[in-house]
Each structure stands twice: as C-alpha cells, then as structure tokens.
Amino acid sequence: MEGVDYLADERKKAEFDVNEMKIVWAGSRHNFELSDRISKLVANDPGFSKEGRTMLPRKELFKNTLRKATYAWKRIIELRLSEEEAAKLRHFVDEPAFTDLHWGMFIPAIKGQGTDEQQKKWLPLAYKMQIIGCYAQTELGHGSNVQGLETTATFDPQTDEFVIHSPTLTSSKWWPGGLGKVSTHAVVYARLITNGKDYGINGFIVQLRSLEDHKPLPGVTVGDIGLKFGNGAYNTMDNGVLRFDHVRIPRDQMLMRVSQVTREGKYVQSDVPRQLLYGTMVYVRQTIVSDASNALSRAVCIATRYSAVRRQFGSQNGGQEIQVIDYKTQQNRLFPLLASAYAFRFVGEWLKWLYTDVTQRLQANDFSTLPEAHACTAGLKSLTTTATADGIEECRKLCGGHGYLCSSGLPELFAVYVPACTYEGDNTVLLLQVARFLMKTVSQLGSGKKPVGTIAYMGRIEHLMQCRSDVKQAKDWLKPSAVVEAFEARAARMSVACAQNLSKFDNPEEGFAELAADLAEAAVAHCQLIVVSKFIEKLQQDIPGEGVKQQLEVLCGIYYLFLLHKHQGDFLGTGYITSKQASLANDQLRALYSQLRPNAISLVDAFNYTDHFLDSILGRYDGNVYPKLYEAAWKDPLNQSDIADGFHEYIRPLLKQQLRTARL
Ligand SMILES: CCCCC/C=C\C/C=C\C/C=C\C/C=C\C/C=C\CCCCC(=O)SCCNC(=O)CCNC(=O)[C@H](O)C(C)(C)COP(=O)(O)OP(=O)(O)OC[C@H]1O[C@@H](n2cnc3c(N)ncnc32)[C@H](O)[C@@H]1OP(=O)(O)O
Numbered sequence: 316m317e318g319v320d321y322l323a324d325e326r327k328k329a330e331f332d333v334n335e336m337k338i339v340w341a342g343s344r345h346n347f348e349l350s351d352r353i354s355k356l357v358a359n360d361p362g363f364s365k366e367g368r369t370m371l372p373r374k375e376l377f378k379n380t381l382r383k384a385t386y387a388w389k390r391i392i393e394l395r396l397s398e399e400e401a402a403k404l405r406h407f408v409d410e411p412a413f414t415d416l417h418w419g420m421f422i423p424a425i426k427g428q429g430t431d432e433q434q435k436k437w438l439p440l441a442y443k444m445q446i447i448g449c450y451a452q453t454e455l456g457h458g459s460n461v462q463g464l465e466t467t468a469t470f471d472p473q474t475d476e477f478v479i480h481s482p483t484l485t486s487s488k489w490w491p492g493g494l495g496k497v498s499t500h501a502v503v504y505a506r507l508i509t510n511g512k513d514y515g516i517n518g519f520i521v522q523l524r525s526l527e528d529h530k531p532l533p534g535v536t537v538g539d540i541g542l543k544f545g546n547g548a549y550n551t552m553d554n555g556v557l558r559f560d561h562v563r564i565p566r567d568q569m570l571m572r573v574s575q576v577t578r579e580g581k582y583v584q585s586d587v588p589r590q591l592l593y594g595t596m597v598y599v600r601q602t603i604v605s606d607a608s609n610a611l612s613r614a615v616c617i618a619t620r621y622s623a624v625r626r627q628f629g630s631q632n633g634g635q636e637i638q639v640i641d642y643k644t645q646q647n648r649l650f651p652l653l654a655s656a657y658a659f660r661f662v663g664e665w666l667k668w669l670y671t672d673v674t675q676r677l678q679a680n681d682f683s684t685l686p687e688a689h690a691c692t693a694g695l696k697s698l699t700t701t702a703t704a705d706g707i708e709e710c711r712k713l714c715g716g717h718g719y720l721c722s723s724g725l726p727e728l729f730a731v732y733v734p735a736c737t738y739e740g741d742n743t744v745l746l747l748q749v750a751r752f753l754m755k756t757v758s759q760l761g762s763g764k765k766p767v768g769t770i771a772y773m774g775r776i777e778h779l780m781q782c783r784s785d786v787k788q789a790k791d792w793l794k795p796s797a798v799v800e801a802f803e804a805r806a807a808r809m810s811v812a813c814a815q816n817l818s819k820f821d822n823p824e825e826g827f828a829e830l831a832a833d834l835a836e837a838a839v840a841h842c843q844l845i846v847v848s849k850f851i852e853k854l855q856q857d858i859p860g861e862g863v864k865q866q867l868e869v870l871c872g873i874y875y876l877f878l879l880h881k882h883q884g885d886f887l888g889t890g891y892i893t894s895k896q897a898s899l900a901n902d903q904l905r906a907l908y909s910q911l912r913p914n915a916i917s918l919v920d921a922f923n924y925t926d927h928f929l930d931s932i933l934g935r936y937d938g939n940v941y942p943k944l945y946e947a948a949w950k951d952p953l954n955q956s957d958i959a960d961g962f963h964e965y966i967r968p969l970l971k972q973q974l975r976t977a978r979l
C-alpha cells in the first residue's frame with residue numbers, strides 16, 4: 316500500500332530530537348540545509364534517475380554517465396550554483412565519473428603544486444571545463460612505490476621543452492580515472508631529467524587529446540583499461556592506460572612550486588619540503604575519510620530499516636514473528652557499524668580542520684605539522700576505508716538473502732566502495748607510513764622534543780607504560796578518562812614493544828621489514844585512539860536538542876567498547892586491563908545495545924537520505940519492502956517474456972533427451 320509508513324511505530328519510539336541530530340550529522344545548520352535542498356533537487360529531477368543502471372552494458376552505461384555529468388554541469392550553470400552547491404549536486408547524483416578526478420585531483424594538483432602564474436593560466440580553463448583533466452601517477456609496474464615510477468620528462472634546452480616518454484611497457488600509466496576516454500589533459504608524474512641527471516618525480520601538465528576532435532595527440536596512446544568488479548558500479552569510470560612516445564611540452568608546463576628548471580636547464584629546489592609533491596594525495600586522503608561516513612551510513616541505514624521490517628521465528632499463538640533487529644546477535648553486528656558511521660563523521664570533521672590548519676601554515680612557510688598531517692590522513696584513510704568496506708559487506712549479510720539482490724543497493728555500494736582500500740594508497744602501505752612516524756616519535760622521546768597533537772600522549776610514556784585500569788564495575792567503562800587512558804596505554808605499549816624489537820636489528824630497514832605486521836597493528840591502535848578521542852571531544856561540546864547528546868554518548872560507548880572487545884588481546888596482552896575488566900566492558904556494551912535499540916531507526920533517519928540517494932528497496936523510508944521487491948523482479952529483462960530466449964536452442968532439446976532417457 317502506497318503512503319503507509321511501516322516504520323512509523325519504530326519512529327515513535329525515538330527518545331531524542333531527530334531534527335537536531337540531523338544538524339549534528341551534517342556538521343552545521345548551513346550544511347544540513349544545503350544537503351537537504353540539493354539532495355531533493357537531484358531526487359526530483361528525472362535527468363538523474365538511476366533506473367536500470369546495474370543492467371546496462373558497459374558502452375551504454377558509460378554513455379549514460381557522460382549524459383548525466385553533462386546534464387549536471389548544465390543544471391549547475393542554469394541554477395548558478397556556487398562551488399559548494401555544485402560539489403553537493405555531484406555527490407547526490409551518486410555515480411562515479413571523470414568529473415570526480417577533474418575536480419577532486421586535477422584542479423587540486425595544479426592549485427597545490429603550480430606557481431601563481433601557472434594557476435592563473437590553467438585554473439580558469441579547468442573551472443569552466445574548457446579542458447578536462449585527470450591525475451596520472453600510477454603505472455602498470457608501480458603504484459605504491461611512487462619513487463619507482465619510470466615515465467621520464469627530459470629537458471631539451473635547444474627547444475625549451477620537456478620530452479615526456481614511456482621507456483618500457485611497465486611505465487605505461489595505468490588506472491587514472493577519467494583518463495581512458497574523456498580527459499583532454501593530465502597532470503602526469505614523471506622522473507625529471509636535466510643535464511643528464513635524474514631529479515626524481517615531478518608533476519607536468521600534458522595535453523593528451525585535441526580540443527577540436529578529441530583525437531589523441533601525436534605520440535599519445537590512450538584507452539580504457541577494461542571492465543572492473545561489479546555490475547554498473549565503478550564501470551561508469553574510464554580508468555585509463557596512457558603511453559608517451561617522446562611527446563614535447565613547453566618547459567612552463569612543469570608544475571614549479573616545489574622545484575624549477577631554468578631556461579638553461581638548471582634544477583632549482585625551492586625552500587619548501589619535497590614532500591609537498593605528494594600534497595594532492597594528502598588532500599584526497601582527507602576527503603576519503605569524510606566520505607567513509609557517507610558510504611557506511613548508507614549501508615547501515617539500509618540494514619537497520621530492513622532489520623526492523625524483517626521478522627523471523629518466535630511467533631506465538633499466531634502472532635507476529637520477532638523483528639530481526641531484536642536479536643542480540645544482529646545488534647552486535649549492526650549497532651557498532653551505526654556507531655562507527657557517527658565516529659567516522661566526527662573524525663572526518665576534525666581531519667578537515669587539521670588539513671585546513673596545515674594548509675594555512677604551509678602558506679606561511681611553517682612546515683612543522685606536515686609529518687603529523689601525513690600520518691593522520693594516511694592512517695585514518697586506511698582505518699576508515701577498511702572498516703567501511705567490511706561494514707558494507709556485513710550490512711549485506713545482515714539483510715540475509717535479499718541483501719544479495721542488486722535492488723538492495725548493497726552490492727553496488729560495495730563494488731563502488733571497496734577500491735577505496737587500494738586507491739590513494741594501499742591501506743597496508745599507508746599503515747606502515749604511520750608506523751614509521753610512530754617509531755620516529757618513540758626514538759625521539761627523551762631528546763627534549765615534546766610530542767604534540769595526536770602523539771602528545773607519548774609525552775606521558777612513563778605513566779602509560781605502567782598504569783593499570785581502575786575499572787571496578789561495568790558502568791566505570793562509561794568514564795571518558797578511563798577509556799582514553801586504556802586506548803592510550805594500549806597504543807603506547809604496542810609502539811614501544813615494536814621499537815624495542817626493532818632495536819635488536821643491526822639494520823633498521825631489515826628490522827622494519829621483518830616486524831611489519833606488528834608495526835601495522837601498532838598503527839591501527841594509534842589510529843583507533845584518534846577516532847575514540849575525537850568522538851569523546853565532540854561530546855564535550857555544547858550539543859543542543861532534547862536527548863541528542865545522550866544518544867551520541869551511547870553511540871560513542873558502543874564504538875569504543877566494541878573495539879575494546881574485538882581487540883581485547885591487545886588490551887590484555889599489554890597488561891592494561893584484566894580479564895575481569897574485559898568482561899565488564901562487554902556487559903556494558905550489551906547494556907548500551909538495549910539503550911540504542913528504540914532509537915535505531917531514528918538514528919539512521921538523522922542521515923536524512925532520500926530514497927533516490929539510497930537507491931535500495933530494503934532501505935526505503937516507508938519500509939514497504941515486500942511489494943516493491945515483488946514489483947522490481949518483474950522489471951528484470953529475463954521476465955520480458957514467459958519463455959526464455961534460448962528455450963528452442965537449449966532447453967527444449969534437453970527436455971526431449973530426458974524424455975528419451977526416461978523411456979529407456
Ligand atoms: C552505489 C553507487 C555509489 C556511487 C558513489 C559515487 C561517487 C563517489 C565519488 C566520490 C567519493 C568522494 C570522495 C573521494 C574522492 C576521490 C576518490 C575518487 C577517486 C579515487 C581516486 C584515486 C586516485 C589515486 O589513487 S592517485 C594515486 C595514489 N597513489 C598513492 O597513494 C601512492 C602511495 N604511495 C605513496 O604515497 C608513497 O610512495 C609512500 C608510500 C608514502 C612512500 O613514499 P616515499 O617517497 O618512498 O617515502 P618514504 O617512506 O621514504 O618517506 C619519505 C618522507 O616523506 C614523508 N612522506 C611520504 N608521503 C608524504 C606525504 N604525502 N605528505 C607528507 N610527507 C610524506 C615520509 O613520512 C618520510 O618522512 P621522513 O623522512 O620520515 O620524515
């Protein structure tokens with residue numbers, strides 16, 4: 316029945332002001348109003364329909380994405396949307412496209428690594444989309460190891476040009492999004508060679524295609540790398556391959572903020588750290604952390620609504636069966652994911668602040684916080700994307716068989732999201748960057764250099780190495796100080812243990828390689844401490860709205876107690892807690908599940924997702940799941956006729972043969 320809200324009873328149970336929670340989730344009233352307005356604008360525009368997208372063959376799917384991206388641009392111009400509004404519109408259109416890389420990496424690379432003059436020349440063209448760009452770093456043979464890239468950019472002083480060349484098959488650029496079929500330009504990362512000397516990697520703006528007929532320019536071989544995981548999903552993106560055969564570009568297309576090559580071919584290093592070459596990656600890792608809460612909350616919203624609709628077992632005297640959300644096992648799998656979505660939201664907000672802060676400092680030539688910004692963006696990108704990808708898959712399982720249908724929205728969400736564990740830095744490689752930062756911090760303790768920011772706790776290392784938890788009863792685990800100390804002691808002890816083991820090796824690099832698995836675990840412990848601390852700090856702010864703060868306290872408790880339970884080996888092994896205290900933590904966790912249960916539906920309503928954005932029959936706002944699943948099945952192309960194509964060729968002969976066999 317249309318118009319009936321099957322989840323109305325659930326919504327009545329809420330013990331908090333959902334509208335105020337929507338504002339907390341969005342980050343501010345301004346953000347809420349912006350998202351609300353733009354998501355509805357997209358949802359109500361048939362030009363952005365998602366109908367049938369998982370059924371389209373690649374070519375049609377891709378063409379449809381081009382149509383949508385162009386239509387989105389047209390609407391952005393017609394409605395005179397600001398940059399912020401336009402970004403929201405692209406977000407709610409919800410289809411990976413070349414525009415993600417144009418706006419998300421090509422433009423930021425020029426902004427971050429181009430001189431003022433270069434920005435003045437290239438940015439207006441890019442802002443008007445008169446050129447379309449991508450970020451071409453990864454090669455067939457090298458992705459994680461950026462210093463190992465092989466493409467060369469050799470300066471020719473005769474002509475004042477760089478010659479861009481792919482010397483080997485493995486030096487072919489491979490993966491850049493938007494490269495295969497759309498981009499006219501790329502920021503290409505290549506080894507800078509001048510006067511016969513290799514100065515390592517630098518960025519260059521290279522035109523790839525004609526702006527007239529879009530044909531690849533002479534010396535450029537470019538195409539798509541082929542079909543990727545999942546139906547529809549990331550196949551809307553033209554991840555590309557690119558080879559250069561001595562392609563010439565003017566010298567001033569080398570991005571020259573970090574280093575320059577003069578007219579005479581002299582290499583000049585600016586007084587900014589070389590690591591700024593990696594700045595675009597730091598920026599994108601930060602946006603990926605913010606995006607993790609979007610993807611996870613989406614999956615959790617679907618699984619929570621469906622868990623309230625779905626009933627199994629327990630019917631008595633012909634009454635209704637039990638809602639699966641009432642099973643403790645379902646709660647133990649679902650509620651920590653709901654809590655994680657909120658936790659990642661808040662750590663994403665904080666990371667954005669940290670990124671803005673480091674950017675302002677860089678502009679004032681203060682590079683002191685760059686290592687911390689790198690460690691935080693790398694570590695939190697790794698932590699949040701791993702948890703989100705795993706969480707989306709868990710949500711699919713939480714929806715039983717129906718979660719496996721594309722109409723649940725979950726398979727596509729997973730297929731689109733899971734490469735986040737790999738792109739912008741493989742998650743293990745990034746954790747090892749955090750571990751290096753931690754080992755450096757431990758080695759400098761006692762040198763007089765005071766650790767600050769997210770590693771300030773290391774400054775209290777003596778206390779953290781010997782303190783013990785003073786939790787005596789389950790509710791003591793609700794005290795923020797008890798929790799923060801537990802996570803700090805665990806992280807500090809794991810780092811110190813790694814440092815002690817490393818010191819046993821004569822060659823530190825050999826030791827690092829041998830102990831890499833332990834080091835990655837220490838990095839996870841440090842990153843989880845950051846997320847827990849930022850959630851707790853958020854709760855120390857003034858949060859208006861009846862019951863809102865209390866719900867966030869419950870979510871925060873679930874987040875850290877679930878982590879404590881899952882990693883109790885670390886907490887017990889480092890000797891900070893006893894097995895009795897671990898068991899009390901688990902008692903408290905169960906109690907928090909019961910407190911959360913009546914609020915579950917309203918907590919996912921607070922994400923304020925339209926049905927268009929969710930694109931899931933199981934996650935419909937009104938909970939009207941079964942009739943809509945039934946209806947959707949009949950839209951499948953296989954159901955266009957009663958008799959399947961292929962019946963006469965394949966099924967009929969088979970049936971005849973069976974008849975003959977039966978007669979024998
Ligand atoms: C259902 C439908 C749903 C539809 C959904 C629709 C749409 C979704 C759309 C958008 C989502 C929104 C947001 C997401 C945004 C964009 C995502 C979209 C697309 C994905 C694009 C992906 C693009 C890419 O992948 S680009 C390629 C990225 N490549 C990498 O990340 C390579 C990783 N490798 C490295 O970074 C480096 O090689 C390294 C591992 C760090 C090692 O570097 P190296 O120089 O060898 O360094 P070393 O370890 O020796 O360190 C030297 C020194 O430098 C310091 N360092 C290293 N890196 C940095 C840095 N980045 N910044 C600062 N400092 C750095 C390091 O610490 C060392 O310091 P020290 O000497 O120890 O002091």
Ligand SMILES: Cc1cc2nc3c(=O)[nH]c(=O)nc-3n(C[C@H](O)[C@H](O)[C@H](O)COP(=O)(O)OP(=O)(O)OC[C@H]3O[C@@H](n4cnc5c(N)ncnc54)[C@H](O)[C@@H]3O)c2cc1C
Pocket residue numbers: 416450451452453456457458459460489490491492549554734737738739740741742743744747831
């Ligand atoms: C969907 C998608 C979009 C992408 N978009 C772009 C783009 O727009 N532009 C671009 O330039 N690139 C892009 N990439 C490439 C991406 O950045 C790389 O794939 C990524 O950096 C990982 O590198 P890799 O593929 O070389 O993995 P590899 O490094 O080959 O990883 C393989 C395995 O080796 C392990 N490993 C590697 N090094 C170490 C180490 N030192 N210690 C321990 N383990 C290690 C990894 O953990 C992993 O398990 C994209 C990739 C994908 C999947």
